[in-house]
Amino acid sequence: MVILFSLLSQYFLTINNILSIVQQSAINLVIALGMSFVISTGGIDLSVGAIVALTSVIMANLINNYGIPILAGILIAFLVGLIAGAVNGFFVGVVGLQPFIVTLASVTYLRGLALVYTSGRPIYGLSDNFTKLFAGYIGIVPVMVIWALAATVVCIFLMRKTRFGEYTLAIGGNEEASRLCGINVIKIKIYIYMLSGFMSALGGMMLAARLDAAEPASGSSYELDAIAAVVLGGTSMSGGKVNMIGCVVGALILSMLANGLTLLNIQTYYQQVATGLVILLAVILDKRRTQ
């Protein structure tokens, strides 16, 4: 695909364009990393997009309209992300409801809260320091790329090296066996959804900084992009098996595809069709490879 696009468009392989591809993938990648943990346990988190919206409007409102210090506003936003995740985790882990249904409900009420909180109006014009922190540049490197990189390193470490990661995969592989080994399955599940909420909050900050605005309707269908990146990366939807590097590659492929097709002047509607086909193709190839 890279070769194809670079043959068709001379801009595709310029440094600027590559950086912009990585930048475009950054938000999705950050969310997809959190999603990887959820999917590894056999769960799913549909509420990530709604958390993006809610955290960004809360942050923007607190900073712009209440004069709260920027860092405090950001901290509160992350806290909101963690709480929203903990609520998901509570219903999945403690009450024992299905993740799909729990987070489907969360999508609606979290986005509802975001709309209520702002009376449906976007908040424009954020402080310069804030936008610099999440969407500025250091030299020619966009800060977003650095955030995404940091998130990737931390998440890969969590998954591969820590007990938390080990238990995540164990639960996905055989929940009953994990419980019988003395693992606190409920606690781990709550942590996992909190992690996903936290990553969504980070995504929310990055999105608000990039747009220089916080919109209660933003982040819609982000859950699908994140799931697509995870699946493209070769992670199994039934849990127990994860590919974190694959997730990074998946997110990059998705934005590369969008970027390349735009450079070729192809309409966005066709881009959607193409993206869907690429996902199917990639999953088929992956299945072939692993059989």
Next chain:
Amino acid sequence: MADYLEMKGICKSFVGIPVLKDVDLSVRKGEIHALVGENGTGKSTLMKILFGIYKADAGEIKIDGKTIQISSPKQAYGAGIRMIHQELQLIPEFTIAQNIMLGNEIMSTAISIDRKKISSYVQKAIEQYGLALDADAKVKNLTLAEKQMVEILKALYFKSAIVVMDEPTAPLTDKETEILFSATKKMSKAGTSIIYISHRLEELPDLAERITIMRDGMVISTNNMKDVTKDEIVKQMVGRTVEQFFVKTTKPLKEIMLEVDNLCVGNQVKNVSFDIYKGEVLGLAGLMGSNRSVIAKAIYGDVKKTEGTIRLKGKKLEVKNCKEAIKNGIGYLPEDRKTEGLVLMEPVYKNVTYPRMESFCKMGIINEFERKKSVQLILKRIGFKDIYFSRILKNLSGGNQQKVIMGRWYFANCELLILNEPTRGIDVGAKKEIYEMINEMVSNGKSVLLISSDMPELLNMSDRIITIKNGRISGCFEAGKNMYKQTSILQAMLGGVNCGEN
């Protein structure tokens, strides 16, 4: 000697049905204590209460004289209790080492796991027990017997006060069983108390010091092992005597049912050829890792053969998948009921009918009345009470699950039925039932390919036995000939080719 573990007056009901009625069990320090009883008597349930999986409705548990509350497996570990579960509890995508250490990871720093150490420690333990396993191998790639050894190691690896073994030998061949027994005896000498559940009654005298017998959720007796005979045990278990365990009623016919010629599957099965006659039971023997199951799966179309021809009643058979095999009249009862056989969330009667849905479907619509009616007959045949009819499989005892899957294939009425460890975890009474089913099938001119690690069963039920070693035939034996005995068959399983004399 004082009792180390005391369970007193334990009662437990599931959805109003009493399963344990005022059960007492006491185990001494360093004792190997056998626990036996028919399928569904509540042995596993009693142990799950000890392990904190279920909560007893009444009764108390004392360890070393002190009353304790165990309400989760985690607390059971804390009290020094380990359990080998009747159903395998492993994480398929994890390595052997990861599985064994799960919940007890060795850390290199405060937050990161030390994978190297974990793997080298486990490898050492594996070698200590004389097993040929790789600590870094993924569990999903192991055979059932190997998985069972991992499950056993998981419990033995850590020093504990009490170890519960719920039918640990069911899927094992003699060699691994021996490894387990010597390890168990060593542990008991070191002071660990062991509760040992098994339906293989013949292995108990050599192993256990005392035996507790249960029936219908109650304890019938506790005795010194050397004071009771096998017949007495059986009588107390089932409430009547079971005689004439194996009766072979018919001789095979002269016509050939299945011809396997030069069958190869990758490097797992090499140049295997044999015939099965109509009305014959052909036994297939082999050690762990001999790939005898692969041969069965190749015939059933579950794995692709790379070479060779298979003929059913003279007609060349090219089955691409299991569905086609069933259509051609071939059935396969898999080794691991939990992952290969049963739909655990569905009721008994549905599980029985899956391979033969078309017999009461018209244009895809199921005739539930017909379905239930025909299932009722089968369930009676396998000795099931009506209350089991719509019970979800998950809530059945292990042995009763095995009966359901046997009932399924009896119901399917196949020409050739491949049985892979059909009596695994089944009580004496029900075993006899299954042997009668096999006899009935062959007397109707059907054929059975019987894979079993239970030597007496294999010897008595088969008309001929072939042994497999490393995917090749290493011997064949015919009933009635003087080489047809356990020692020579074991020898063929371990080594030399032994086909000439018959």
